[in-house]
Amino acid sequence: MRADSLQPGQALEPHVIESVSPEPMKTMAAILDDPNPIHYDAASVRALGLGERPINQGPSNLGYLMEMLVEFAGSAERVRRVRVRFLGNVFAGERVECNGSVTSVDAAAGTAELAVEASADGRPVLSGIAVIGVD
């Protein structure tokens, strides 16, 4: 990706998960060794008064957002920095949409800074910045 191909304000192609599946949450719970039952047991989510469906792991939501960056930058190697705040939960069955835009390009440093965010059924769930490497 060339620096002169990017302009501030340029939007990234949105990355969309039409319906978050509860099955990968079980895989993530095992990998992360995360004992929180809200990620794999709907009954626990109900008992805690958090809703009716399993809640996605934060690292998975982050993964969707970073996949948008990998697709935009052309390679995982070009992702230099990601800083995001977690603003809300993502429930199984929800539609997640990740968006981003170029905020600045530093050709001398070989980097571009982006504003990034994700929403679940229209609610904000992630917001932050990212830096990618450019030629």
Next chain:
Amino acid sequence: MPETAESDYAHLAGHRFPGGSYTLAEHVSWLWADAIGAAPDAAMAHPSLAYFVAIRSSGVAITDVFELMGATADSGVLMGEVDMEFDGMLRPGATYEGEGEIAAIERKRGARAGAFDRLQLRFTVREQGSGAPVLRCGAAWIFPRAEA
């Protein structure tokens, strides 16, 4: 803006995790990519694995941090923020050595969230046999606290 006060756990600031090493197994890299809908890559791990590799290579588990903070799986702990800086890429099959610490703990109270402790963690990760960091990672977790 949340009010800030001293946490009952403030004494943990500066606590260093034991450190250690973690080998990013090929199947873990594959399963992680598959779980987030990315194409698994045998040569390059998905960068979102960075947070997980940072924690595991520092010799700490999520449950260890919960225990330090007097929390359990049912305490409603949330991720607040993550900041990952990459100086290289993560590779399936590679072994990583990490250092980590509790950087800060603040008791806050928000109008909607009530009282909570914001735990700030900091990690540095190197690929085994290499001196330079491949990853620096900060993370904030939110621990809800009952009002006194």
